[in-house]
Amino acid sequence: MTYQAKGLQAWLYQRLTGAFMALYILYFLWVIFSTERMSYALWLEWFSHPLMNTATGLFIIHLAVHAWVGMRDIVLDYVSYDALRLMMLACISFFLIIISLGMLRILFSLALII
């Protein structure tokens, strides 16, 4: 998705990623609250399960896309100088990519432990 991303496309991405994240968060909270004593070992086992590991990986990617559309909306609304706008969009993309890659790295390292 670029700066020139079509309006409908961006809008749709935001909704679809939002729906996926809502489901993930509900499941996440349900497990957290229904587990009596969450220990590190349990946590590790939970996140190392291929399904949970994949779902969390998808969650991280969805979060980045969702945040990108939202931040882009804010920049398009409030920043009117082209140069500043481009710089901010570049910074936001860079930040989101770096932070997502970092999270994915941690996640995949879990999969390798088991």
Add this chain to the structure above:
Amino acid sequence: MLFTIYRFNPETDAMPYMQEYELLDIEPGTMLRDALLRIKNEQDETLSFRHSCGEGVCGSDGMNINGTNALACVSAVEGLKEPVIIRPLPGMPVIRDLIIDMTQFYTQYRAVKPWLIVKDPIPDVEFKQTPEQRDKLDGLYECILCGCCSTACPSFWWNPDKFRGPAALLQSWRFLSDSRDQATAERLQDLEGPYKLFRCHSIMNCVDVCPKHLNPTKAIGNIKKLMLKNML
């Protein structure tokens, strides 16, 4: 009753300022337009504002009353918090006092092609619609283009040259949902891109202020849904 009114005459004032007026013996049922006319006639003939029909049909006297956009002619002064602070509709260039330059607003309105586009030969007598098809236009055609909605919309304040604004988009949906119109694909194509339609974040300021109780946010949602349906 105390009124604080935005004043600006570009020929004599370097900066806009607020001026106070006091009206005594206000009759019950007085509308704000009547009060402004009394101020103009009795106290200060330089006070300028647009007005015409006086009953919420022409849409000339949209203004910002105590922070909310409304038509002065259908806003009763009774119950308004004092002093009543009156400003021009926000986010638009001021020509003088409460008179704003609506060019940007009309440009966006014109851009959605607010007329029927028919490609088939035009029928000899009349276009026919079923009552159900006609019902779809209710809540859309009643817009009087007063500008209260678009000038209450932050997205329109930030990007008035790119975002169509709630008033124009309501009219866009009015023609998209008209059974006689044959330019659905072109209309939707025209609205693509991040600005024209998708600057709307559904904060519903437009719905809140519309003096005709119309719902531009719903119309915008319907356009998005139709776009999605056409894409799939």
